[in-house]
Amino acid sequence: MKYRFADRMKKTPRSFIRETLKVTERPDIISFAGGLPNPSVFPVRELAKTAEQVITDEGSAALQYATTEGFLPLRTWIAERYAQRYGMSVTPDEILITHGSQQCLDLCGKIFINRGTHIGIERPGYLGAIQAFSLYEPTFVPISLEMDGPAIDDLQNFLQIKDCGFFYGVPNSQNPSGITWSDEKRREVADSLHDHEGIFIEDDAYGEIRFRGDAPRPVKSLVSDQVVMNGSFSKIITPGMRMGWICAPKPIMDQIITAKQGTDLHSSILAQRIIYRYLSEYPIDTYIKKINDTYKSQCDFMVGSIREHFPESVSYTIPEGGMFLWVTFPEKISSMEVFERALEEKVAVLPGIPFYTDGGGNNTLRLNFTNSSLEKIDEGIVRLSRVLNRLLK
């Protein structure tokens, strides 16, 4: 039997991360390659109790088909959180509950991308977004990511392309680089969007995971009707329930509802009601502080260990939040070589290559700091520095 698949499948990269993890998740390997939150901060007991109560008290309402937009009290909670954190004025009508924040990317692909539509994406950019958008066959336009955010020249050139769909970026603690855009860059991005009537997809999966410095204002708070923002309960509660959301201006939301209907009817109403009751009964800010304290100690420990052991010619980002830092070394060695030599030393890292839509990044690595103990972080960085020292000799 000869199968014929749609053209888009040839253009969609299989996740390098996923394939890599199969090798790297052996128990004898210290892995900085993945992107898992630290399970020690999951509120297991609280969620067990909440799940039982929701089903018992709410019965069939928690188990029946539900609306495409999602559970109104949860959408109201999210709207109020935007008001409280950023002074943003958003109504529950502008919020739809998604099956993880990744689904926001699929839905944006669906409603905005024709084959060939130009999509701006940070360079390096989030691999999950590259995959999600690739399924709609866009033309990617890389926008250089500087230490304080996207290169404004690149962005303005992009926004002048006739068939320009949207610019996608992760302003807070980006995956993979760990970079947070400065307030100034955010204003410049907002001004550029305003001048050119551009659309921005503001991926805020890591917005609440912040352990250094003040939270900068979302770009959406500056040019609301030109920004689709997403958010996620994966990093502040747990990822396994796949609960995220989209916040979008009404005319865009209308299209998203139609797309969501065709895609999967609606998100799990049980999960929505569990999350909502959990948020109502437990002090979420206390839990988020605990997560941030944990991640700060893990991040600081990795940075300290890198500072002590890595060769001087290797540079790295110092994240203000999120789960990753980004390592750049001299171009004479390749990340695939580092990856392979490191595996021999039983430490797993993620080569930066798949985060570039136009090639390049061969001298970069992404390191995850949230899913290893302090001991393993130290041991892993020591092993990795042995590899780098050897290759850079």
Place this chain on the structure above:
Amino acid sequence: MKYRFADRMKKTPRSFIRETLKVTERPDIISFAGGLPNPSVFPVRELAKTAEQVITDEGSAALQYATTEGFLPLRTWIAERYAQRYGMSVTPDEILITHGSQQCLDLCGKIFINRGTHIGIERPGYLGAIQAFSLYEPTFVPISLEMDGPAIDDLQNFLQIKDCGFFYGVPNSQNPSGITWSDEKRREVADSLHDHEGIFIEDDAYGEIRFRGDAPRPVKSLVSDQVVMNGSFSKIITPGMRMGWICAPKPIMDQIITAKQGTDLHSSILAQRIIYRYLSEYPIDTYIKKINDTYKSQCDFMVGSIREHFPESVSYTIPEGGMFLWVTFPEKISSMEVFERALEEKVAVLPGIPFYTDGGGNNTLRLNFTNSSLEKIDEGIVRLSRVLNRLLK
């Protein structure tokens, strides 16, 4: 601000059902318009206990990111169920857990449909599939649905189209018609697929909801490597958790995994583990029998009431399972008129029009029998027959 959306959005119908339900779900209205399972058969207490136990016992494994394919024990259970019910030999590798069986349709659209690809669909066909596939801009080719299954001539003509993607159908208790394909039709469909190297998407959302006659063999059991089959826990446990699956030959499954990754990473691992433990600890066949007994009494009651009250010129299907029956009346009256007059009588029905991709069906209605009490079924049919008698006078 002027927004520009992808071309596909112009081609995707907003759900008529969804819009209708807003009007018809007022408490004073008897509604046969929706498609909800009967919540009285939801295993509320069992699921409350199971959810609590899964989170308590399995902890972070039930809450962390998980694999794209899904929870292996659940996939194994599904494979064994196929073996037990139909003698089908399917491996867990050929099964992926989806976010409701609707997501199977989105993923099949993604991997098979280019703009313009020809898609065969029953006439009338499932509205959720029309919506899901429309997002990939196919050319629909209607295949007449006869009382025992699809018209084989139509199917063979379709399969000879050069740019033919797949034929989609619901052989068991179809939504909207309630028709179940005969064994003979299934064999003819399988032969046609075999002769023309065609692909069939076999939607089996209602496969276990069967209260009359033996379960016919799936088309997949006859030409396995040419069929993608889906299934759902929505009708046999509850729909609110959005748990379904795809069963596909390995080369197709490889593409589905890539598409699923980009779409939403994976389905809720918590929901998967709850469903799996529920299936392990409770006698599912006893619960399914209870559902089928309930639905049989509701269906029989509706059929009896129709027989007693409807004008003779109105015909209807007598389902062997599922949740719907299909009413056809003389062409001189229109279903929209029936819909409006019925609403005045405080009974809601669903006009058949949106189930036709090529127009037509104006003299048809879909009636749901699973979500009303016997009393309301009788009262609703009496009111509806008043409307029909008046219009047909």
